Structure formats: C-alpha cells, structure tokens
Amino acid sequence: MRNALGLLSASVVAAVVIAAVWFWTSSPRASLAAPATISARQAERLLATASAKPIPTRADVEITAAIPAKLAAAASSAALPALQAQPKTACANPDALGVSRVVEIDTSGGPGFGFEHFKQLDFLTDKEVVLTFDDGPWPVNTPAVLKALADECTKAVFFPIGKHATYHPAILKQVAAAGHTVGAHTWSHANLNSKKASEQQAKDEVEKGFSAVKLALGAAPSPFFRFPQLQHNPAAMAYLGSRNIAMFSCDLDSFDFRAKDAAQIVNTVMTKLDKQGKGIILMHDFQKHTGEALPTLLSRLKAGGYKIVQMKAKAPLQTLPEYDEALVKDMKLPAGSSRPIGNVVQTVSQ
Numbered sequence: 001m002r003n004a005l006g007l008l009s010a011s012v013v014a015a016v017v018i019a020a021v022w023f024w025t026s027s028p029r030a031s032l033a034a035p036a037t038i039s040a041r042q043a044e045r046l047l048a049t050a051s052a053k054p055i056p057t058r059a060d061v062e063i064t065a066a067i068p069a070k071l072a073a074a075a076s077s078a079a080l081p082a083l084q085a086q087p088k089t090a091c092a093n094p095d096a097l098g099v100s101r102v103v104e105i106d107t108s109g110g111p112g113f114g115f116e117h118f119k120q121l122d123f124l125t126d127k128e129v130v131l132t133f134d135d136g137p138w139p140v141n142t143p144a145v146l147k148a149l150a151d152e153c154t155k156a157v158f159f160p161i162g163k164h165a166t167y168h169p170a171i172l173k174q175v176a177a178a179g180h181t182v183g184a185h186t187w188s189h190a191n192l193n194s195k196k197a198s199e200q201q202a203k204d205e206v207e208k209g210f211s212a213v214k215l216a217l218g219a220a221p222s223p224f225f226r227f228p229q230l231q232h233n234p235a236a237m238a239y240l241g242s243r244n245i246a247m248f249s250c251d252l253d254s255f256d257f258r259a260k261d262a263a264q265i266v267n268t269v270m271t272k273l274d275k276q277g278k279g280i281i282l283m284h285d286f287q288k289h290t291g292e293a294l295p296t297l298l299s300r301l302k303a304g305g306y307k308i309v310q311m312k313a314k315a316p317l318q319t320l321p322e323y324d325e326a327l328v329k330d331m332k333l334p335a336g337s338s339r340p341i342g343n344v345v346q347t348v349s350q
C-alpha cells in the first residue's frame with residue numbers, strides 16, 4: 001500500500017514539474033488567460049514545496065493516504081487533473097448573486113477603506129459592492145446571515161467582537177468555514193476614541209479582540225479591523241498601521257441596528273446604493289432584522305445589476321503571543337475538562 005502511494009505521490013510531483021516547465025517555456029500562454037496564470041502559480045508553489053523536500057517522506061505518504069480512494073484513483077490514472085482538485089463547492093442556485101471579483105489586500109502600513117473616513121483607496125468600480133457584518137458571532141442571527149449568503153453563493157467580510165467570539169466559537173467557525181473573510185472589532189466593543197480610553201487600553205482592545213477571534217477559530221484572522229461606532233482614534237490608527245492591520249470604515253451605513261424592520265434596511269441600503277452606485281456596506285450579523293432583510297436585499301442587488309466583491313488579506317495576522325496566552329488564562333480554560341471521563345481514563349488491564 002505504501003509503495004503504491006509512494007508511486008502515486010511521485011507521479012503527482014512529476015506531473016507538477018512537467019506542468020510548471022510547460023508554463024514557463026510557453027510564457028505567452030501563461031499571461032493570456034486568468035485560469036492559466038492561476039495554474040502556473042499553483043504549479044510554482046507546489047514545485048517550490050517539492051524541491052524543498054525532494055524525497056517524499058513516510059509522513060507525506062501517510063498524509064496522501066488520507067485522500068479518498070476515488071480521488072487517488074483519478075490522480076493515478078491522470079495526474080494533471082489532480083492539480084485542479086481544489087475544494088470548490090458548487091453553487092446550487094443557477095441564478096445566484098455569487099462573487100464577481102476577489103481582491104487581495106496587502107495590509108502593510110494599515111491601509112484604510114470606506115469613503116466615510118478614508119478617501120485614498122477607491123478600488124471599487126461602478127456597481128461593485130462589498131458586504132460587511134459587525135458585532136457577531138451571535139446565535140440565530142449570524143446563522144441567518146450565513147444562510148442568506150450561502151443561498152446566493154456570495155461572500156462577505158465579518159468583524160466579530162472578541163467577547164462574542166469566546167461565547168460562540170462554533171458559530172464563528174461556521175463563518176470561516178463558509179469561506180468568508182474574518183477580521184476583528186475589538187474585545188468588548190469599547191469606543192477607542194473616548195477621552196477615558198488610554199493608548200494602552202486601545203492596544204489591549206485591539207490585540208485581545210484579534211487573539212479571541214484566533215482562539216475561537218483555531219486559526220489566525222485576517223488583519224482587518226473596524227473601530228466600534230466608527231470612532232477613529234488617531235493614536236490607535238497609528239498603532240494599527242504599525243501592526244500592518246487594515247482599517248475599515250464604510251461607504252454606506254445600513255443603520256440596521258436602529259431599523260424597525262427588515263424592509264427598512266432593504267430600503268435604506270438600496271436608496272443609498274442607487275445614489276452612490278457602489279460601495280462597502282456596513283451591516284450587523286448581530287441584529288435580527290439584518291438576517292431577515294438579507295434574502296430580499298441580495299435579490300434586489302442582483303436585480304439592480306450590482307456585483308459582489310470579496311476582500312481577502314494577502315497574509316493572516318500574527319497575533320501577539322502575550323495576548324493569546326493572557327486570554328487563555330483569563331478564560332481559565334481547564335484542559336480537557338469538557339471531555340467525558342471515558343475519553344480520558346480507560347481501563348486497559350485489570
């Protein structure tokens with residue numbers, strides 16, 4: 001079995017090398033179509049990995065063994081298609097709003113987005129929209145938002161509150177698992193521009209918020225941050241810049257938190273959007289009416305010819321270890337306390 005799998009991984013590596021050489025020697029093709037460019041990049045990355053580890057180790061073979069038999073069989077008969085075996089979830093809705101464009105953000109220096117406060121980076125073209133959701137994760141309301149987005153096969157950016165992430169980590173995991181971008185929105189939703197907030201407190205709110213999101217997700221969040229109440233404190237902004245964290249205001253506030261019902265949210269957003277023509281929309285997955293409004297809002301966006309742009313970070317945030325550790329201590333997470341005793345202690349001989 002191991003020999004067979006070793007052969008299989010060797011043939012995959014060989015195919016990758018052939019594919020990469022082919023792309024490099026026919027450079028005009030590589031620059032022609034987007035799919036070709038993506039394949040070339042994948043090949044390059046895989047090749048880099050392959051050359052770093054020229055001989056597949058036993059551990060590699062063991063990992064390969066985890067590939068489902070069907071996929072492994074396909075890979076052995078024709079190694080090239082295996083390169084395209086990306087986990088692409090098919091969209092069940094043929095008329096879905098979808099995602100028209102994915103942009104990757106280099107967060108070096110802490111760029112700002114959202115024309116309400118940051119005017120430098122005007123990257124959206126006419127009819128392009130970015131959906132953003134704050135203050136989650138929260139039971140019922142966040143899952144309602146996730147379902148509406150999934151039904152339209154579209155993606156958004158979420159700015160969870162650190163405390164909420166520690167209350168409902170499983171819901172935040174669902175957000176990330178659905179392929180949405182996850183940043184942070186402080187630890188406790190404190191107004192960082194309040195006269196009472198010191199620079200140290202602002203730093204703590206930022207860092208603890210990101211560490212809490214990381215703890216909930218089990219993976220580092222994107223270095224995307226939104227100030228509570230859009231209260232931009234200059235010192236805190238400088239700090240975020242030094243941490244290479246992008247700041248998000250918005251182009252268009254839905255005011256969903258004070259809407260009396262779902263219809264009002266739809267009307268507010270569509271009226272502003274039709275006037276402005278594009279923009280980053282601020283909403284709250286924490287709010288009940290937002291989840292209720294979303295199916296209608298998304299179909300109105302589609303009908304109005306709007307297109308969804310997803311913003312992703314070029315690299316995840318490196319959280320600060322002291323905040324990660326302090327958070328775990330704060331939460332007094334007893335190791336393994338939630339495991340049933342039978343999973344911890346087993347009689348193996350008597």
Ligand SMILES: [Zn+2]
Binds near residue numbers: 134135
């Ligand atoms: Zn908020």
